[in-house]
Each structure stands twice: as C-alpha cells, then as structure tokens.
Amino acid sequence: MAKVLVSDSIDPVGVEILSQVAQVDVKTGLSAEEIIQIIPEYDALMLRSSTRVTKEIVEAGSKLQIIGRAGVGVDNIDVPAATRQGIIVVNSPEGNTIAAAEHALAMMLSLSRHIPDANQSVKANKWERNRFIGTEVYKKNLGVVGLGKIGSHVAAVARSLGMKILAYDPFISKERADQLGCTLVDLELLFAESDFITLHVPKTPETQHLIGRETIAKMKPTVRIINCSRGGIIDELALIEALESGRIAGAALDVFEQEPLGESRLRELSNVILTPHLGASTTEAQVGVAVDVAEQIRDVLLGLPARSAVNIPGLTPDVMEKLRPYLQLAETMGNLVSQLAGGRCDSLNVRLQGELATKDSQPLVVAAIKGLLSQALRERVNYVNAAIEAKERGIRVIETRDASTRDYSGSIHLEANGSMGTHSVTGALLSTGEIRITDLDEFPINVPPSNHMLFTLHQDMPGIIGKIGALLGSFNVNIASMQVGRKIIRGDAVMALSLDDPLPEGLLSEITKVPGIRDAYTVKL
Numbered sequence: 159m160a161k162v163l164v165s166d167s168i169d170p171v172g173v174e175i176l177s178q179v180a181q182v183d184v185k186t187g188l189s190a191e192e193i194i195q196i197i198p199e200y201d202a203l204m205l206r207s208s209t210r211v212t213k214e215i216v217e218a219g220s221k222l223q224i225i226g227r228a229g230v231g232v233d234n235i236d237v238p239a240a241t242r243q244g245i246i247v248v249n250s251p252e253g254n255t256i257a258a259a260e261h262a263l264a265m266m267l268s269l270s271r272h273i274p275d276a277n278q279s280v281k282a283n284k285w286e287r288n289r290f291i292g293t294e295v296y297k298k299n300l301g302v303v304g305l306g307k308i309g310s311h312v313a314a315v316a317r318s319l320g321m322k323i324l325a326y327d328p329f330i331s332k333e334r335a336d337q338l339g340c341t342l343v344d345l346e347l348l349f350a351e352s353d354f355i356t357l358h359v360p361k362t363p364e365t366q367h368l369i370g371r372e373t374i375a376k377m378k379p380t381v382r383i384i385n386c387s388r389g390g391i392i393d394e395l396a397l398i399e400a401l402e403s404g405r406i407a408g409a410a411l412d413v414f415e416q417e418p419l420g421e422s423r424l425r426e427l428s429n430v431i432l433t434p435h436l437g438a439s440t441t442e443a444q445v446g447v448a449v450d451v452a453e454q455i456r457d458v459l460l461g462l463p464a465r466s467a468v469n470i471p472g473l474t475p476d477v478m479e480k481l482r483p484y485l486q487l488a489e490t491m492g493n494l495v496s497q498l499a500g501g502r503c504d505s506l507n508v509r510l511q512g513e514l515a516t517k518d519s520q521p522l523v524v525a526a527i528k529g530l531l532s533q534a535l536r537e538r539v540n541y542v543n544a545a546i547e548a549k550e551r552g553i554r555v556i557e558t559r560d561a562s563t564r565d566y567s568g569s570i571h572l573e574a575n576g577s578m579g580t581h582s583v584t585g586a587l588l589s590t591g592e593i594r595i596t597d598l599d600e601f602p603i604n605v606p607p608s609n610h611m612l613f614t615l616h617q618d619m620p621g622i623i624g625k626i627g628a629l630l631g632s633f634n635v636n637i638a639s640m641q642v643g644r645k646i647i648r649g650d651a652v653m654a655l656s657l658d659d660p661l662p663e664g665l666l667s668e669i670t671k672v673p674g675i676r677d678a679y680t681v682k683l
C-alpha cells in the first residue's frame with residue numbers, strides 16, 4: 159500500500175480521502191533533518207506553509223510521486239528540484255481565495271477603526287472613546303497590487319464599500335480591470351494616490367521588497383498598508399522605520415519575512431496589526447484545500463492525472479480531457495522513433511497535424527519526448543521532467559503544426575536523428591481509439607503497435623517476404639501480422655511485422671544478410 163506523509167495540520171477530511179488508497183501518517187512539527195530521515199519510505203507528501211520542502215528533502219524522497227500543497231503558495235517547496243526528480247507538485251489554486259480576501263478586508267477595516275486596540279482597552283476595564291477615532295474607507299482610494307483571484311475579490315467587495323480601486327498588475331488587461339471596476343495604473347501612481355494599499359502578488363524576484371524605503375517615500379503619510387500575500391514583499395525593516403517615524407499611518411500584516419515571527423520591533427508598535435498567517439484559516443477554506451489536494455494525491459497514486467499540477471505546464475483538466483487519447487499515441491510514437499533512430503538522439507521534430515495543430519496540444523510534444531526518453535530513463539521520465547531531461551541531454555526539440563494534413567482527423571509525425579541515422583514515423587487514432595502507425599520513413603503503412611515488432615527496409619522484389627517468414631519460422635518466432643508499404647513498384651519498400659515473441663539473439667543479423675534487405679530494426683513497444 160502507498161504511504162503518504164502529512165507534515166502540517168490539515169482538515170481531517172483530507173486524511174479520510176487519502177486513506178482510501180494509502181497509509182497516512184500525520185506528523186507535524188518535524189525538523190528538516192527528521193523529514194529527510196523518513197521521507198524515503200513515502201510515495202506522497204502533503205503540507206501547508208509551515209513545512210519547507212528543500213532540495214535535500216526532495217532528493218531524499220526517492221519514492222515520492224507527488225507533493226501536495228493544501229493552499230495556494232508553493233514558494234515553500236523547491237519546485238525546480240521536484241521537477242528535476244519528476245515529482246508532480248500540486249496546489250489548490252482557489253480553495254482559500256475567499257478566506258484570504260476576507261482576511262485582507264478585515265485587516266483594512268480593523269486598521270481604520272483601531273478594533274484590536276479598542277478591544278484590548280475595554281477588556282482592560284477602560285473606556286477610551288477619544289483615543290480610538292478612526293477613518294472611513296468610503297470614497298477612499300484602495301491600491302490593489304496584484305489583481306488575480308484574491309485581489310479581484312478584495313476589489314469587488316471594496317467597491318461595494320464605496321472605495322475607488324487603483325490596481326497594478328502587469329499581466330492583467332485593461333478590459334479585465336474595467337470589468338472589475340478598477341482603474342489600472344502604474345505603481346508610481348498607485349503609491350502616490352492610495353489611502354490603503356493591499357498586496358496580492360506571489361513572491362518572486364520582482365516582488366521581493368516591492369515595498370521598501372524608496373517606495374514608501376512616494377506614499378501619502380496617511381497611507382495604511384495591508385499584506386496578506388507573502389512575507390518579504392515588504393522590507394520589514396523599512397516598514398518598521400516608516401511606522402516608528404510616522405512616515406505612514408499604519409500596517410496590517412498576516413505574513414512575515416520569517417515565520418513564525420521572531421524577535422521584532424513590530425510587536426511594540428501601536429499602529430500595526432499582526433496575525434499569525436491566518437489568511438486561509440477558515441473552516442470552509444481548510445475543507446476546500448484539503449479535499450482539493452487530497453483528491454489529487456489519491457488520483458496520482460491511482461495512476462490518474464492531477465488537475466492542478468504547477469509543474470506540468472498546459473495540462474489543465476479541459477486540455478487533458480481533449481488530449482487524453484492522443485497522449486498515449488504521442489508517447490508510443492516517441493518510443494518507436496527513438497528505437498529506430500538508435501536511442502541517442504540529438505534532435506526530435508514533432509509535427510502535430512490536422513485537428514491536433516492547435517496551441518492547446520503542447521502536452522503532446524511533452525508526451526512524445528517522454529516516449530523518446532523512455533528507453534533510456536524508463537520510469538524515471540514523466541510529464542513533469544521530460545522537457546528538462548531532453549534539454550539536459552542536448553536533444554533539440556522542434557515543434558511544427560500543420561492543420562492542412564487531414565488523412566486522419568489528427569495525427570502526429572515524429573522525426574528523430576540518432577546514432578542509426580534519421581528516421582520518421584506517423585501515428586493516428588482510429589475512431590475506436592486504437593493506435594495505428596500510418597507511416598514509417600515516409601512509406602505508407604497501417605499497423606497497430608505491438609510488444610515485439612520487426613521493421614525492414616528492402617528492395618521490392620518477389621520472394622523477399624517469403625524468405626523473412628521462413629527465417630522467423632526456423633527460429634520459432636510467430637508472426638501476428640505483417641504489412642508492406644512502398645511508394646513505387648519494385649523500388650524500395652518497408653515491411654512491418656508484429657511478432658508474438660521477441661527476436662532471438664543473432665536473428666536480426668541473419669535477416670540483414672537476406673539479399674534485398676537494406677536494413678532491419680527490432681522494436682519493443
């Protein structure tokens with residue numbers, strides 16, 4: 159039975175789902191060293207933001223198939239290291255959107271009305287009505303940095319509070335911003351005009367210290383900054399100085415450069431609200447992310463695809479549904495052409511034809527590469543690492559699309575150059591879903607792939623088929639099916655044979671000695 163390690167606390171419903179297919183061990187609060195010790199025995203790892211999945215952990219996870227982040231941000235996982243190891247990384251892109259947006263809004267309103275301090279004061283038996291004069295958000299400018307899922311919901315609710323939304327997001331169109339009732343501005347204007355600034359961007363090299371000394375200098379002295387995205391997007395030291403000097407009016411932080419927050423002057427400031435990374439901490443969101451991610455782990459352990467893999471670009475559920483039958487075709491053709499070309503290939507041309515000539519079909523290229531590398535890497539190659547492995551081996555992959563080829567509704571043509579020269583194959587699907595090899599080295603054929611195959615390039619002349627049949631018979635190899643393809647009578651031809659048995663040692667060289675045979679290849683599919 160598969161084993162799953164759950165290293166952060168998740169809703170029990172997640173454990174229930176995982177238990178359908180695996181032994182589940184919930185062990186929270188482990189150190190990196192402790193995880194490295196035990197991870198080799200696990201097939202999957204499920205976590206939230208507390209566990210840091212380092213390169214060392216990934217490399218120690220020799221059986222790991224999948225790492226599931228019960229939440230959005232995967233910045234605590236070394237995704238490139240996982241990708242290199244062929245480990246799928248999944249998250250729950252939408253499971254906690256509303257929770258995080260509502261937390262940011264709660265922070266904004268709490269800041270503007272001093273709710274936490276007023277609460278503490280009353281609980282301390284005081285009645286300080288004059289100390290807690292607030293500001294209204296109505297008709298104020300809210301600067302939203304990052305107009306993605308959370309940012310858009312914050313903007314929508316804030317608009318209904320009567321706020322004007324200035325948004326900055328270089329990857330969002332003006333039309334989308336208009337639809338959301340936001341004014342798309344540059345960062346300079348957002349910093350200069352906003353009364354509240356709320357951050358909803360991922361942590362990337364571009365967003366690291368987006369709010370720092372220089373940018374704070376451009377803001378209004380009355381501005382209040384809310385960060386429920388990621389620690390490190392604000393330079394904490396610069397923020398503390400600005401809050402201490404009164405350069406800005408306040409800040410509300412749910413995320414920190416170091417978590418848990420250690421020694422920090424932030425704790426001493428009265429114009430700051432701090433929460434311990436609670437953005438996603440609602441009952442609804444925790445059920446949502448746990449179900450979302452546990453289901454994906456369960457599916458992957460059952461050999462099914464994951465719906466939100468962050469390291470398999472383009473393989474969304476819709477695309478997957480459409481391409482599913484063709485993925486096996488592309489992989490089989492990749493495997494076939496690599497064996498014909500001699501394994502060590504330096505280039506692979508992938509031509510997607512007919513209805514497959516669309517942008518969405520990119521995963522078929524990955525499937526073809528996976529097939530190409532499967533002889534060398536066996537189960538170590540998968541949809542996650544195929545492209546990287548090809549690049550590292552110096553294989554040049556060239557993709558083309560040709561919508562005009564319509565002999566089948568969709569077909570895949572591959573050409574590979576390897577130690578045995580350049581060879582090409584084309585494959586298509588019948589309406590029944592069966593795979594057909596429809597072309598080999600530009601010779602038309604129509605054969606299903608089978609476990610053991612023999613291909614010959616020979617001179618089209620009487621007697622040659624009989625000789626090959628007799629030779630196979632003398633070695634007790636049974637022929638399941640046979641087909642010949644040629645372009646002109648008595649020119650060159652190819653023969654494709656499906657065999658019930660593997661070719662015994664020495665037989666291939668006997669075949670190549672038959673007069674008229676130019677070349678012969680055995681293939682295992």
Ligand SMILES: NC(=O)c1ccc[n+]([C@@H]2O[C@H](COP(=O)([O-])OP(=O)(O)OC[C@H]3O[C@@H](n4cnc5c(N)ncnc54)[C@H](O)[C@@H]3O)[C@@H](O)[C@H]2O)c1
Nearest residue numbers: 231258304305306307308327329358359360386387437438
């Ligand atoms: N505090 C929490 O508990 C909590 C909960 C959920 C999500 N988050 C964090 O909130 C953030 C937003 O999550 P989301 O689900 O809305 O993500 P999202 O991907 O839907 O949105 C992110 C937006 O940021 C934009 N963006 C990227 N780089 C940018 C840049 N340099 N400048 C401006 N915009 C940029 C993207 O175009 C995108 O629209 C993430 O960092 C996520 O990890 C925190």
Ligand SMILES: O=C(O)[C@H](O)COP(=O)(O)O
Nearest residue numbers: 206207208229230231438
């Ligand atoms: O990226 C996220 O989903 C949030 O930061 C939530 O983190 P958590 O799952 O540790 O609460």
